[in-house]
Amino acid sequence: MFYPEELIEEVRIRNDIIEVVSSYVKLERKGRRYFGLCPFHNEKSPSFCIEPAKQFFYCFGCNKGGSVIQFIMGIEHLDFLEALKFLAERAGIDLPEPEDAGEKEKSRMRAQILEVNKEAARFFFSTLAGKNGARAQGYLIKRGLTEKTIRQFGLGLAPGGWNDLTKALLNKGAEKNLLLSSGLSIETKNGELVDRFRDRIIFPIFNIRGNIIGFGGRVIDGSQPKYMNSPDTPVYNKSRELYGLNYARQSKSRKLLIVEGYMDVISLHQAGIDYAVASLGTALTQSQAWILKKYAEEVIIAYDSDSAGQAATMRGLDILEKAGCNIRVLIIPDGKDPDDYIRNNGPEKFKNLVDRAISLLDYKIRAEKNMYSLDTVDDRLKLLNSIADILAAHDNSIERELYTKNYAEQYGISLESLNSEVQKRRNRKQSGNRTYSLNKNTTQTRGLPEFLSVDSRYGELEYMLLVMLCNDNRLFSKVSKEYNTGAYMDEGARKIAEKLYNRLEQNKNCVLAELLNVLDPKEASYMVRITEINSGLEDTDKAVQQILNKLEILKLEDLQKQTIERIKNEEDGIKRQELGLEFSKRAERIAELKRLT
Numbered sequence: 001m002f003y004p005e006e007l008i009e010e011v012r013i014r015n016d017i018i019e020v021v022s023s024y025v026k027l028e029r030k031g032r033r034y035f036g037l038c039p040f041h042n043e044k045s046p047s048f049c050i051e052p053a054k055q056f057f058y059c060f061g062c063n064k065g066g067s068v069i070q071f072i073m074g075i076e077h078l079d080f081l082e083a084l085k086f087l088a089e090r091a092g093i094d095l096p097e098p099e100d101a102g103e104k105e106k107s108r109m110r111a112q113i114l115e116v117n118k119e120a121a122r123f124f125f126s127t128l129a130g131k132n133g134a135r136a137q138g139y140l141i142k143r144g145l146t147e148k149t150i151r152q153f154g155l156g157l158a159p160g161g162w163n164d165l166t167k168a169l170l171n172k173g174a175e176k177n178l179l180l181s182s183g184l185s186i187e188t189k190n191g192e193l194v195d196r197f198r199d200r201i202i203f204p205i206f207n208i209r210g211n212i213i214g215f216g217g218r219v220i221d222g223s224q225p226k227y228m229n230s231p232d233t234p235v236y237n238k239s240r241e242l243y244g245l246n247y248a249r250q251s252k253s254r255k256l257l258i259v260e261g262y263m264d265v266i267s268l269h270q271a272g273i274d275y276a277v278a279s280l281g282t283a284l285t286q287s288q289a290w291i292l293k294k295y296a297e298e299v300i301i302a303y304d305s306d307s308a309g310q311a312a313t314m315r316g317l318d319i320l321e322k323a324g325c326n327i328r329v330l331i332i333p334d335g336k337d338p339d340d341y342i343r344n345n346g347p348e349k350f351k352n353l354v355d356r357a358i359s360l361l362d363y364k365i366r367a368e369k370n371m372y373s374l375d376t377v378d379d380r381l382k383l384l385n386s387i388a389d390i391l392a393a394h395d396n397s398i399e400r401e402l403y404t405k406n407y408a409e410q411y412g413i414s415l416e417s418l419n420s421e422v423q424k425r426r427n428r429k430q431s432g433n434r435t436y437s438l439n440k441n442t443t444q445t446r447g448l449p450e451f452l453s454v455d456s457r458y459g460e461l462e463y464m465l466l467v468m469l470c471n472d473n474r475l476f477s478k479v480s481k482e483y484n485t486g487a488y489m490d491e492g493a494r495k496i497a498e499k500l501y502n503r504l505e506q507n508k509n510c511v512l513a514e515l516l517n518v519l520d521p522k523e524a525s526y527m528v529r530i531t532e533i534n535s536g537l538e539d540t541d542k543a544v545q546q547i548l549n550k551l552e553i554l555k556l557e558d559l560q561k562q563t564i565e566r567i568k569n570e571e572d573g574i575k576r577q578e579l580g581l582e583f584s585k586r587a588e589r590i591a592e593l594k595r596l597t
Helices: 005-013 017-022 068-075 080-091 101-129 131-142 147-152 164-171 176-182 262-270 286-295 307-322 338-345 347-355 360-369 377-393 397-410 415-432 459-471 473-482 491-505 512-516 521-533 540-569 573-596
Strands: 028-030 033-036 048-051 056-059 156-158 185-187 193-195 200-206 212-218 227-229 255-259 276-278 298-301 327-329
Touching (some): 005 068, 005 080, 056 512, 068 080, 101 156, 101 164, 101 176, 101 200, 131 156, 131 200, 147 262, 176 185, 212 262, 255 262, 255 286, 262 276, 262 338, 307 327, 307 360, 360 377, 377 397, 397 415, 459 473, 459 491, 473 540, 491 512, 491 521, 512 521, 540 573
Parallel strands (some): 255 298, 298 327
Antiparallel strands (some): 033 048, 156 200, 185 193
């Protein structure tokens, strides 16, 4: 463990799971629980639930579960230490440097990469400002950028030589391994280092804390590839970052505008539209959608109007909708991108386009409408059926009612008939939804693979015992006497038991969410799954005794099998008689335990 358990528990307690998860998932309260669409697998009906009193989550569809720490590990694709730091920063808790040697080395490497990236950015910036940067400066000025904007975004120029940056950084004391780990240099077949970025305008990529975590490079001639980006490194993952978010999150506007490229973001910010961001050389990812949800009340997509841009918009809409974002789509006339439109028409007209951005439903139905000529009854029928499909899939009942009325009037059909078709589809969807029972006798796996391999005979019972100990610590004295850590047959359960027993032996209380702090995601998921299967138990004392009885039965049955083999192989008649007597006594004990269970 890298930090004291007390400090980890403080971080967990200071991050209420409902508040944290609500930044990523749209939650709806049902009784004492909250439900939403699971962010860890694709689904159309909510199977992801949170137990606020117990501070853990569980998905009945994919079996993932855990505390707020495991949630952040999964949603942000972080390891345990990174997730802990993420939550500590959110709660305003300062974490000391970890004592673990491996983690210290990772932390040192991350710090060194951030420092060498800063040196590289200075090199690129000075190259752009120098005599060899005249051509690149002319290009940026022609694109309408001011000197202030170039400075604000730290734009630079990678010289055309093979290893100009690499030599400069080596001369400053950077090691070869660091340059490779940062992605700034590439090793040739003969072992020489060369620059990754050559003869390109450079766009430093900042994280939300203002650290330079990577770079994008754009050619200013017609060569290919047009854009090149840093590879993933210990400080940079392109699927989890958004270009310009370090500035956009400071905007007074509570919306974020997603565009396709670096120049679009920069032009928009220069024009006073300071809430623009872009994904980094990839299609919008689910992680980026959750980040957008976290920082904005409304998300507007403004991708190019060509066929590729429209396809990207449709993919983006689905991803943003899953994240629970309030979405609109900005339509730019004449197929222009935001940068082109602003340079030709000015920022005010672009702001008017933003104000007139259409809703998610409008965009989807407009896209469907473009697929049909509407000159025939058959085409009109196909379109109206598609509209009914789209409306039925939309969860907001107020929006669904308003749009149903609007489209019924627009296409000259009765409101009753369109409503009827929408409701039929919703009824089919609801009847196909899985009903997730919390009954303790119900299997929850849906045929999906288990995340954790457990002993087929002892595993589930031993994990159940651990869960019940967390739920009621006063039972520890009884359980530890009858079933000590050495008694556990499942290896994973035994390791968890050692952690739990050690804590309880020190007279420290331990709830399940606290135990989850020291478990990996697979173990945490399984523990929460066991909790859900056995929820609603009224008599914990009786349930624990029954589990202890079942475990004793299993061990006695194993001894019976061994005794049978020994009797078969024993030639001494007296010893065989003694073994037979042992067998009989065990059989009586097994029968007694089964009557009590």
